[in-house]
Amino acid sequence: MNEYNKNKNSTTLTSSQQEEEKEVLDEITNTTIYVVAVIALIPVVAILAWVGRTVVRRKILSGSELNSETGLHRPITEDDSLQVVGGRQYPAVTTSLPQHCFETIQEAPENIPKIDGVDTTDGGIWEFPRSNLRLQTVLGEGNFGKVWKAEAENICGFPGTSLVAVKTVKDNGGKEVEDLVQEMNIMKEIGTHPNIVTLLGVCTEQEPLLLIMEYVMYGKLLTHLREQRAKQSSFFNFSKETDELPDTLTAKDLTKFAYGVAKGMEYLVSKGIIHRDLAARNILVDHNKLTKISDFGLSRNLRDIGSEMYEQKTKGALPIRWMAPESLYFSVFTPKSDVWGFGILMWEIVTLGSTPYPGMGAREVMRRVRDGYRLERPAHCHPxxxxxxxxxxxxxxxxxxxxxxxxxxxxxxxxxxxxxxDLQNISDTKYYSMDQNPDEEEKL
Structure with missing residues (x-):
């Protein structure tokens, strides 16, 4: 009997142990499945996030307001087939290269030294492989850098080749590089707006630094305005607009130019950004006659400095003819200083690209503005x-x-x-003083 009870207890203990072991095994199995599932989900979530970001950026750039302005889908023509490499010109079509197949930029990534002394961190989603970029022709050149027309492969989720504009500096060291990095950061903060040139990418990991923007077909508003002078005999008033002369500006077009800039500046102010160089030379025009604000080299974000105004403490070249009195004499800049510059810009538009304060030197402009002088009303401008x-x-x-x-x-x-x-009665000589080149900034 005792032996029977002993065997029974042993059997019961063994069954209990088996049940406990089974529960432990089940728990381990369930935990393992959960961990494996979580690990498997991580790359899936990452892929979905990447796809979502690409779709959103692509949707933004290809929206109804932007699709016609970016130039991303503009077909490449024979006129685009000039490639500039290392200061020499090469035809795009050679015996060794098929048509429209270009050499990449000479400064290949593996041959370019890292940049020292310049903070180019936080490239993030904006960093673009320079090996996918091919410079073509120079669109514009200033004292410190150039803007190129270029081709980019698979940029912003757009498959294939897209036309873009690329800004770089002449000197790969010093203040010019710092200014370009600051401009990049400002454009990242701005985001996308139909009346502001869109940032598409940056190349900051190696020299030369490259700022990649949308390609805007007709270029500078200033140039576009001045080109209209040769067409003055064909100008029509707003009430006489016609489809027979699509390339001729009308009074309504000029007002639309100003409206687009005001709309873009309203957005910039909402972001806390002051432009500080609002002038016709820094406004671009697309083939739909939509104006886009560009060139943020002097721009500042007031939110970054925690103030309602920016005080410049260093000397340098500044656009004196477009500056407000408080900026000229106290080096203070606010959104209302940009409003002053916008008034000068509208005067440029009305006069088809005249230089503000014609016939005056920089110092005289400063003195006259301080004393209350203002640009006069052109006779063809409605009161x-x-x-x-x-x-x-x-x-x-x-x-x-x-x-x-x-x-x-x-x-x-x-x-x-x-x-x-009234474009039919615009003076051909009174407002078109070109004594001072408005593309060149004057030292304050």
């Missing part, structure tokens, strides 16, 4: 439009309108069927 321009030039910055108000006022002018700029 109502000039009154709007003149409000931008109030000596008291607090009395100047903001860009939201300017946008609304210009929208009302566009709704009106009245011609506010």
């Amino acid at each position: 109502q439009l000039y009154a709007l321009i003149q409000r931008c030039w109030s000596g008291d910055m607090n009395k100047r309108p903001d860009f939201s108000e300017l946008r609304k006022d210009l929208a009302k002018l566009l709704e009106d069927q009245h011609g506010y700029i």
Whole structure:
């Protein structure tokens, strides 16, 4: 009997142990399956996030307002087949290369030294492989750098080749590089807006630094305005617009130019950004006559400095003819200083690209502005439009309108069927002083 009880207890203990072991094994199995599932999900989530980001960026750039302006889908023509490499010109079509197959930039990544002393971190999603970029021709050149027309492969999720604009500096060291990096950072903060040139990517890991932007077909507004002078005999008033002369600007086109800039500046102000160089030379025009603000080399983000104004403490070349009195004499810049520059820009538009304060030197401009002098109303400019321009030039910055108000006022002018700029009666000589090159900044 005792032996029987002993065997029974042994059997019971063994069954209990087996059940415990089974529970442990089940728990381990379930945990293992859970861990494996989580690990397997990580790359799937990462892939979905990447696809989502690409789709969003692509959707932004190909939206109804942007698709026609970016130039990303513009077909490549024979005129685009010039490749510039290392200061020499090479034809794009050779015996060894098929048509439209270009050499990559001479400065291949593996042959370029890393940049020292310049913070180019946080390239993040903006960093673009320079081996996928091919420079073609120079679109513009300033004192410190160049802007190239280029081709980019698979940029921003667009498959194939896209036309882009690439900005770089002449000197790979010093302040010019720092300024370009600052411009890159400003453009990253701006994001996307139909009236602002869109950032597509950057190359910052090696020299030379490259800022990649959308390609805007007609280039600088200043150049576009001046080209119209040869077509003055074909100009029509706003009320006489016709489809027979699609390349001729109308009074409504000129008002639209100003409206687009005001709309873009309204957005910049909402981001806390001041431009500080608002002029016709820094506005681009696409083939739909849409204006886009560009060149953020002097721009600053007021949120970064935690202030409502920016005070420049270093000397340098500045756009004196476009600067407000508080900027000229106290080196203070605010969104209302940009409003002053916008008034000068509108005067440039009205006069088809005249140099502000014709016949005056920089010091005389400063003195006359301080004493209350303002650019006169061109005879062909309607008093109502000039009154709007003149409000931008109030000596008291607090009395100047903001860009939201300017946008609304210009929208009302566009709704009106009245011609506010009489292009048939524009003076061919009175406002077109070219004594001072507005592309060259003057030292303050």
